[in-house]
Amino acid sequence: MLEKTVIPGPSSQLLGLRLARYLKSNVVPIEFKTFPDGERYIRIKEEPKNCHAVVVQSTLPPDPNQSIIELCFILETLKEMGVEKITAVIPYFAYARQDKKFLPGEAVSGKIVCNIIQNAGADEVITVDIHSKRMLENFKIPIRDVSAIPQLGEYLNNFKLTDPLIISPDEGAIERARNLAVFMDAEYVTFTKSRDKHTGEIEIKIKEIDVANRDVVIVDDIISTGGTMASAAEIAKSQGAARIYATCTHAVLVGDSRFKILNAGANEIIGTDTVPSDVSIVSVAPIIAEALK
Amino acid sequence: MLEKTVIPGPSSQLLGLRLARYLKSNVVPIEFKTFPDGERYIRIKEEPKNCHAVVVQSTLPPDPNQSIIELCFILETLKEMGVEKITAVIPYFAYARQDKKFLPGEAVSGKIVCNIIQNAGADEVITVDIHSKRMLENFKIPIRDVSAIPQLGEYLNNFKLTDPLIISPDEGAIERARNLAVFMDAEYVTFTKSRDKHTGEIEIKIKEIDVANRDVVIVDDIISTGGTMASAAEIAKSQGAARIYATCTHAVLVGDSRFKILNAGANEIIGTDTVPSDVSIVSVAPIIAEALK
Numbered sequence: 001m002l003e004k005t006v007i008p009g010p011s012s013q014l015l016g017l018r019l020a021r022y023l024k025s026n027v028v029p030i031e032f033k034t035f036p037d038g039e040r041y042i043r044i045k046e047e048p049k050n051c052h053a054v055v056v057q058s059t060l061p062p063d064p065n066q067s068i069i070e071l072c073f074i075l076e077t078l079k080e081m082g083v084e085k086i087t088a089v090i091p092y093f094a095y096a097r098q099d100k101k102f103l104p105g106e107a108v109s110g111k112i113v114c115n116i117i118q119n120a121g122a123d124e125v126i127t128v129d130i131h132s133k134r135m136l137e138n139f140k141i142p143i144r145d146v147s148a149i150p151q152l153g154e155y156l157n158n159f160k161l162t163d164p165l166i167i168s169p170d171e172g173a174i175e176r177a178r179n180l181a182v183f184m185d186a187e188y189v190t191f192t193k194s195r196d197k198h199t200g201e202i203e204i205k206i207k208e209i210d211v212a213n214r215d216v217v218i219v220d221d222i223i224s225t226g227g228t229m230a231s232a233a234e235i236a237k238s239q240g241a242a243r244i245y246a247t248c249t250h251a252v253l254v255g256d257s258r259f260k261i262l263n264a265g266a267n268e269i270i271g272t273d274t275v276p277s278d279v280s281i282v283s284v285a286p287i288i289a290e291a292l293k
Numbered sequence: 294m295l296e297k298t299v300i301p302g303p304s305s306q307l308l309g310l311r312l313a314r315y316l317k318s319n320v321v322p323i324e325f326k327t328f329p330d331g332e333r334y335i336r337i338k339e340e341p342k343n344c345h346a347v348v349v350q351s352t353l354p355p356d357p358n359q360s361i362i363e364l365c366f367i368l369e370t371l372k373e374m375g376v377e378k379i380t381a382v383i384p385y386f387a388y389a390r391q392d393k394k395f396l397p398g399e400a401v402s403g404k405i406v407c408n409i410i411q412n413a414g415a416d417e418v419i420t421v422d423i424h425s426k427r428m429l430e431n432f433k434i435p436i437r438d439v440s441a442i443p444q445l446g447e448y449l450n451n452f453k454l455t456d457p458l459i460i461s462p463d464e465g466a467i468e469r470a471r472n473l474a475v476f477m478d479a480e481y482v483t484f485t486k487s488r489d490k491h492t493g494e495i496e497i498k499i500k501e502i503d504v505a506n507r508d509v510v511i512v513d514d515i516i517s518t519g520g521t522m523a524s525a526a527e528i529a530k531s532q533g534a535a536r537i538y539a540t541c542t543h544a545v546l547v548g549d550s551r552f553k554i555l556n557a558g559a560n561e562i563i564g565t566d567t568v569p570s571d572v573s574i575v576s577v578a579p580i581i582a583e584a585l586k
Binding site: 036037038039040041042043044045046047061062063064065066068069072073074076077080081094095097098103104105106107108109111112113115116119120224225252254255 | 329330331332333334335336337338339340354355356357358359361362365366367369370373374387388390391396397398399400401402404405406408409412413517518545547548
């Protein structure tokens with residue numbers, strides 16, 4: 001088997017290094033900067049020889065386009081260097097919500113981004129809790145999606161929660177809640193979310209759940225504007241929940257989302273290092289390392 | 294011959310419409326917006342049927358990566374719609390200065406961007422005064438680079454310049470100055486520029502040119518930080534030039550470049566609509582229309 005060399009991209013520097021430590025592998029550093037006109041400069045500082053290169057690069061908000069282009073620069077340059085095998089680890093995969101046409105003429109941007117990355121020369125792709133599993137079908141190369149749920153569960157178990165209840169804020173995320181519940185040996189339940197097609201507003205329907213004095217973990221794949229999470233926290237709070245943990249894999253957290261979620265009654269926001277931020281407490285490095293073994 | 298339909302991309306809305314008027318062709322509008330997480334939304338609002346689609350999209354500073362990704366979204370969506378022929382007009386082509394490796398391990402970003410655009414489905418590409426002609430060799434599809442010099446010359450001729458002297462700020466741009474001089478029936482000359490490899494500082498060597506009381510046009514392909522142009526203007530001024538026109542095709546004009554250039558003695562900065570800005574006075578629509586005929 002080829003020796004692995006991890007190449008942490010500009011948007012996943014910490015996670016890349018953490019992964020290398022789990023794998024006990026070499027690391028090749030990248031030099032990167034922005035020119036005054038906004039163009040990015042990328043240089044792979046050492047030649048990764050006779051190895052399996054593992055590039056770690058989230059396609060990050062607020063400039064996912066930059067991260068995508070950077071990833072292409074890295075992949076093409078490695079390919080040109082004659083690297084034997086290249087795995088692109090894309091912990092946060094941007095544009096995964098635009099996985100089909102909702103209106104005629106729409107760019108199915110998720111699919112197009114898959115094409116761009118595939119053409120740049122990855123031999124395989126690893127993603128973490130990708131929003132739409134349908135996205136995976138766009139790749140002709142091997143692709144695996146791994147789940148951060150075990151890592152999140154392990155972290156939450158440290159809190160010694162009281163009769164915990166795992167809540168999925170909508171029916172689409174129910175599997176995630178179920179998996180976390182299994183891991184934490186807890187109950188789980190789902191809210192019913194509907195989005196108004198014209199205004200984009202979200203209505204969360206309340207179900208009768210006994211949450212009084214229980215610790216609640218609301219879990220979603222992405223927290224973006226925080227609207228869904230805040231509504232769910234508010235409902236849980238109004239029904240007498242004790243502590244409330246707003247938990248996700250990808251804490252995108254735009255604008256005032258942090259305020260909204262905590263103000264709605266959540267005690268903490270917990271995310272992973274797929275999206276580096278002030279709440280990316282949990283590392284997905286162990287699960288990515290596992291997938292690479 | 295297929296009827297042409299112009300599709301002005303998000304970064305070339307005005308130029309796209311100007312081109313359509315020169316071509317007397319149909320226009321298909323694009324809807325575009327940015328989601329709160331920085332992802333772009335693109336929708337082609339009408340189906341361009343049985344036609345030759347002409348997409349106009351500069352890859353613009355300060356976010357060239359976004360324009361590149363948008364261009365891919367448009368090209369792939371048109372291809373999916375079954376459009377017969379697609380021309381990508383890329384008036385300002387980003388990353389054209391990184392056309393080779395200067396240090397080992399560097400991403401040859403210009404070449405990689407060519408690959409990305411080519412793979413997205415363009416049948417041919419048209420650029421305007423691309424910085425490096427070498428870039429054109431990266432495309433396997435037909436590519437043409439047209440020059441804005443006739444349009445700039447026509448505009449400058451309006452000023453009734455006094456014994457005009459066309460100056461190229463460095464030897465690399467001499468052909469451009471010569472072409473403009475021919476068009477304006479004027480003399481031309483070049484400065485000698487050298488860049489310190491370590492500090493990046495530019496030294497412009499002074500030649501004995503009789504510029505006293507003459508109107509001077511300094512012409513370059515790109516004005517970016519304005520350093521080269523400001524130095525050239527200062528030299529011309531110090532040698533007694535009358536009016537000084539800082540002229541270029543692509544007025545990228547980052548930071549305080551406008552101030553630097555005018556403060557060095559230039560009377561005006563003149564650019565084209567390849568890069569929309571407060572100095573993009575001259576339109577390249579006629580020369581692109583000509584190339585498409």
